[in-house]
Amino acid sequence: MARLLIRNCDVLRFPASPALSSGAGLPVIDLGQDILVDGQKIQAIAPTGTIPLAPETEVLEAEGMLAVPGMVNTHAHVPMVLFRGVAEDVVLDEWFNNYIWPLESNLTPEDVYWGAQLGLAEMIENGITYVADHYFYMDEVAQAVQQAGIRANLAWAVFGHEGPAKLEQTIEFIQRWQGGADGRITTWLGPHAPYTTGPDFLRLCARRAREIGVGIHIHVSETSAQVELSLKEYGITPVQMLLETGVLDVPTIFGHCLYPSPADIDIMADHPCGVSQAPKTYLKAGMGLGPVVTLRQRGIPVGLASDGAASNNTLDLYEQMRLTALTQKHQAHDARAMTIAEVLEIAYRGGAQVVRRADDLGELEPGRQADIVLLRQDSLSATPRYQPAANLVYSICARDVDTVLCAGKLLLRHRQHLTLDKERIKQEVNARLERLVQRVPGRRIAVYPT
Amino acid sequence: MARLLIRNCDVLRFPASPALSSGAGLPVIDLGQDILVDGQKIQAIAPTGTIPLAPETEVLEAEGMLAVPGMVNTHAHVPMVLFRGVAEDVVLDEWFNNYIWPLESNLTPEDVYWGAQLGLAEMIENGITYVADHYFYMDEVAQAVQQAGIRANLAWAVFGHEGPAKLEQTIEFIQRWQGGADGRITTWLGPHAPYTTGPDFLRLCARRAREIGVGIHIHVSETSAQVELSLKEYGITPVQMLLETGVLDVPTIFGHCLYPSPADIDIMADHPCGVSQAPKTYLKAGMGLGPVVTLRQRGIPVGLASDGAASNNTLDLYEQMRLTALTQKHQAHDARAMTIAEVLEIAYRGGAQVVRRADDLGELEPGRQADIVLLRQDSLSATPRYQPAANLVYSICARDVDTVLCAGKLLLRHRQHLTLDKERIKQEVNARLERLVQRVPGRRIAVYPT
Numbered sequence A, B: 001m002a003r004l005l006i007r008n009c010d011v012l013r014f015p016a017s018p019a020l021s022s023g024a025g026l027p028v029i030d031l032g033q034d035i036l037v038d039g040q041k042i043q044a045i046a047p048t049g050t051i052p053l054a055p056e057t058e059v060l061e062a063e064g065m066l067a068v069p070g071m072v073n074t075h076a077h078v079p080m081v082l083f084r085g086v087a088e089d090v091v092l093d094e095w096f097n098n099y100i101w102p103l104e105s106n107l108t109p110e111d112v113y114w115g116a117q118l119g120l121a122e123m124i125e126n127g128i129t130y131v132a133d134h135y136f137y138m139d140e141v142a143q144a145v146q147q148a149g150i151r152a153n154l155a156w157a158v159f160g161h162e163g164p165a166k167l168e169q170t171i172e173f174i175q176r177w178q179g180g181a182d183g184r185i186t187t188w189l190g191p192h193a194p195y196t197t198g199p200d201f202l203r204l205c206a207r208r209a210r211e212i213g214v215g216i217h218i219h220v221s222e223t224s225a226q227v228e229l230s231l232k233e234y235g236i237t238p239v240q241m242l243l244e245t246g247v248l249d250v251p252t253i254f255g256h257c258l259y260p261s262p263a264d265i266d267i268m269a270d271h272p273c274g275v276s277q278a279p280k281t282y283l284k285a286g287m288g289l290g291p292v293v294t295l296r297q298r299g300i301p302v303g304l305a306s307d308g309a310a311s312n313n314t315l316d317l318y319e320q321m322r323l324t325a326l327t328q329k330h331q332a333h334d335a336r337a338m339t340i341a342e343v344l345e346i347a348y349r350g351g352a353q354v355v356r357r358a359d360d361l362g363e364l365e366p367g368r369q370a371d372i373v374l375l376r377q378d379s380l381s382a383t384p385r386y387q388p389a390a391n392l393v394y395s396i397c398a399r400d401v402d403t404v405l406c407a408g409k410l411l412l413r414h415r416q417h418l419t420l421d422k423e424r425i426k427q428e429v430n431a432r433l434e435r436l437v438q439r440v441p442g443r444r445i446a447v448y449p450t
Helices: A078-085 A092-102 A109-125 A138-148 A160-177 A194-212 A224-234 A238-244 A261-270 A277-283 A293-298 A316-334 A338-354 A388-394 A422-436 B079-081 B090-102 B107-125 B139-150 B160-177 B194-212 B226-233 B238-244 B262-270 B280-286 B292-297 B318-330 B338-352 B388-396 B422-436
Strands: A003-013 A028-038 A041-047 A059-060 A067-068 A069-074 A127-136 A151-158 A187-191 A216-220 A253-257 A274-279 A303-304 A372-376 A401-406 A408-411 B005-011 B028-038 B040-049 B057-061 B065-069 B069-077 B130-137 B152-159 B183-190 B216-221 B250-256 B275-276 B300-304 B373-376 B399-406 B407-411
Touching: A003 A372, A003 A388, A003 B160, A028 A067, A059 A069, A067 A338, A069 A253, A069 A274, A069 A303, A069 A338, A078 A092, A078 A109, A078 A127, A078 A187, A078 A422, A109 A127, A109 A138, A109 A401, A109 A408, A109 A422, A127 A338, A138 A151, A138 A187, A138 A224, A151 A160, A151 A216, A160 A187, A160 A194, A160 B238, A187 A194, A194 A216, A194 A224, A194 A238, A216 A238, A238 A261, A238 B079, A261 A293, A261 B057, A274 A338, A277 A316, A277 B152, A277 B238, A277 B318, A293 A303, A293 A316, A293 A338, A303 A338, A316 A338, A316 A388, A316 B280, A316 B318, A338 A388, A372 B399, A422 B065, B005 B373, B005 B388, B028 B065, B065 B338, B069 B250, B069 B275, B069 B300, B069 B318, B069 B338, B079 B090, B079 B107, B079 B130, B079 B422, B107 B130, B107 B139, B107 B399, B107 B407, B107 B422, B130 B139, B130 B216, B130 B338, B130 B399, B139 B160, B139 B183, B152 B216, B160 B183, B160 B194, B183 B275, B194 B216, B194 B226, B194 B238, B216 B238, B216 B292, B226 B238, B275 B338, B275 B399, B280 B318, B292 B300, B292 B318, B292 B338, B300 B318, B300 B338, B318 B338, B318 B388, B338 B388
Parallel strands: A003 A059, A003 A067, A069 A127, A127 A151, A151 A187, A187 A216, A216 A253, A253 A274, A274 A303, B005 B057, B005 B065, B069 B130, B130 B152, B152 B183, B183 B216, B216 B250, B250 B275, B275 B300
Antiparallel strands: A003 A028, A028 A041, A067 A372, A372 A401, A401 A408, B005 B028, B028 B040, B065 B373, B373 B399, B399 B407
């Protein structure tokens, strides 16, 4: 296996216990360290020059860089980069019914393949090494992931109206790709949302998930209107529906979940679920904000998410991290809420918890997977450097990502892609735009209830 | 005078009437244009190749770039970049009393000079060509502005407890620098805020401003607590105090003004004032958000601001533009609020209105000043390009700034500074940090009332 020494960087290290709002200390930034990578894993982190250099070890000079874990994007629709900027300044039901769902009816598997490549390339440049993706034509997404060298949890989105046969097809996808790309790909079930599936279909999803031993990735309680609709139609909240249908018996990613009730939060605290937060989407759509602090106080994992670029415009978790800090302080009317320590917890360890990889991702420590991002710290906006962690949250941006490793393999070096062909991707995407942007009256993949 | 042809860029153009929330159209982005700059001014904008190329015209290739006006930073404390990251996760009174005001007592004129250079260099990289700055040791800031080649409105901040003699010293600064740096510098009075001056001192400021024919730049109604304190102490709001003391008889920049009452807004609509908005600061400090839509509906100019980097961490108006759109949608609970058209109005034309330069800045049109920024549009996060204006607000960031001209002169080309020495600035700033960050118990420049 290849040995690689990352020389003389600063390293973000987390304390043993996770930081909550209640005054926990900053994660430590150890200055002047070497990181030894052996195969897919970190073997050692120690002051620079102190790790003996074995023969045939490649050296990566990293002086002045800050090494951080690759981020986990806990909820995305990667190929939706194809629709970036198409639907702006419109309310959610119009966004779905008049734009996105009609447009998605245009997509071919090959469109999704190139959309996935574009989105994966953007995420790699932004220091993301793991994505939980929720879309369709997922074989093409899996192929793009394999080529990109990133990790992914892939769920083929399915609506209730598509029926049990379609669900079985998504299970065939799971079986084709589970453990694929040298173990970098895992696959889960992806029922779209309680409001687009209903309880019977969810019950079937839960049973099949248990039978084949996978988790479920689903949109939950995104808006207060969705919760009200569920209460009106079924007498229970969307989270209660997930409980009653057995979905919560398997590991679950909740996309968004801005409106859990106190009883919902009790349920969530007792089950293996985690919550994905994409505040840029929420602000932009006027949806409100999630109860991030409360969820974390109850021990429910919270991670960052990009959602799709048709709502979020960028696949940038550094932007989401900063917005999480800013919006939670705003919501609490308190500058002391969502400290630098806590938001760094969410951004790195929280993401790994949501995708249930807290044991080997989300931290840079010996024995863990070598998913490592090197950030430049020399921009003027990060000068001076009294508190490197403050700069990391409030000054450094995704454009400061210089180098990205995933599973010990270099994907990006000095912002040059080593696994994907950026110019080819742009050409392929641009060649498809005219066709993709046509909206055929009456043709859409689903209907958003209003 | 030098002639310069910027060749084959896209150009952001504004319609004749400003866009409000009420469904105004997008500003136009004209593709494939040449911009002819003659001396300090734009002489022509026309489809590429159609402007005859006179002898000795320098050509700037700009294919694929988007030309936008240089932004106006309507309220800043530029040298505070020296304290970036020093005071994090603390409430406002602690931020002032335990951090910033003690630290500012350490500053020497030379510190301010290098702090100003650092902040000006950062702003140039971020596409800002005009700053309304409010600080002290302003001769040093003026010298830095002269060297940087940017425009500035400079106000020497003064507290009431410093007395009339100090006010006269700030007027001497005004007289030294009014019209300086080839006309790029204007100077106004800078009483700090109603709560740190009181009505008598404000009355004196207003009288002296009228006498010497300058405007006033002042912090106003930043928090609800400040408004309550004013009502309790004087029986009037801070805005009413500005009216009663005669401040509003001269052109005025209101820093922040998140909490104007309806009566305050009536007053503001009848007087020559404009409001500076720095939403990153407001979110971070848990201060609330300003009534941007209402102010604009009443015809009160609103522009973007960076505030100081000790609260805002970056001097980045692209970040503030995006946050203005996102936070106003959030505040309205409506994705249709603060459209792309309206936030671009605020960012470019609004800024020029606040500093009372709407006649010659804030738009790219023949006859106006050649304050021009070229943005790259080829990042993956700005691909594809269905709506270039949507990309401008939600995808493009300050790091996409490639080239900056101010008054027809190149300040930045391919992100290389042509007027400032970036490495020297970093060295000078870093050499001062250890001394600057000492807090001497009991020593502070003012006291924030609690």
